[in-house]
Amino acid sequence: MKYAEFNIDSNKIEFWNSIFGIESVLLNGKIISKKFSFSGITHEIKLHARDLILESKYKQFDKKEIKLELKENGVVLKEQVVKIHKKQRFFWFLIGVGLGFALFRLLNLL
Template identity: 85%
Template sequence: MKYAEFNIDSNEIEFWNSTFGIESVLLNGKIISKKFSFSGIKHEIKLHARDLILESKYKQFDKKEIKLELKENGVLVKELLVKVDKSQRFFWMLIGVATGIALFKLLNFFYWST
């Protein structure tokens, strides 16, 4: 799902994030970075002679927003706050509940089998 778009020197930088936590950065429609992230990560972008960093920051139990910072040489160029898709939050909540139930059953099994 496309979350944000930055326009720099008539170039389009897009930030996409999947339900499974795969972040993708596209430059003029071509994927230039693809990484797994649970709470945010840095993507390096080479734009002609410019070195940019697109950093995502996501706090799972905070405001349900992804903070995107586009930086050049450590200086903030642009910042965006985007809301996380509800289906993505629901998916991760289900994984948390399923993991908790599985751990409970596993530990309960080992406790009663000894």
Template identity: 45%
Template sequence: MKYAEFEIDSNNIEFFNSLFGNESIFGDKIEVSNKFSFFATKHKFDLGSDQFILSSSFKALGKRQLDLRIKN
């Protein structure tokens, strides 16, 4: 399921997450990172000459919340 989409400069970055903990990052429609995580992980990837880090964390207790942060 697609959870978020970012537009940074001319780059389109999409974050997908499955119920089974598989996270995928697509940059300009090409998969640039794929990791398994239920609670938190960092995806490091390049798009052209730019480097990005997308951090995800999921809080399951109380109000369920997915937190995404991206750095260039």
């Protein structure tokens, strides 16, 4: 699911996140970074002679938002805060319940 879009010097940088925690960054429609993230990660972007960083921060139990910062040389150029889709929150809730149940069963066997 597409979460955010940044426009820099007539270039489009898109941030996508799947329900499985796979973050993708696209530059002008081409994937340039794809990483798994549970609570946020850093993506490096080479834009001509510029070195940019797109940093995602996700606090699971706080406001259920992803904070995105596009930086150059440590300076924030643009920032967006986006809400997590309900499907993604529900999916991770089910994983948590499943892991909790499995751990409970495992500890009862000991």
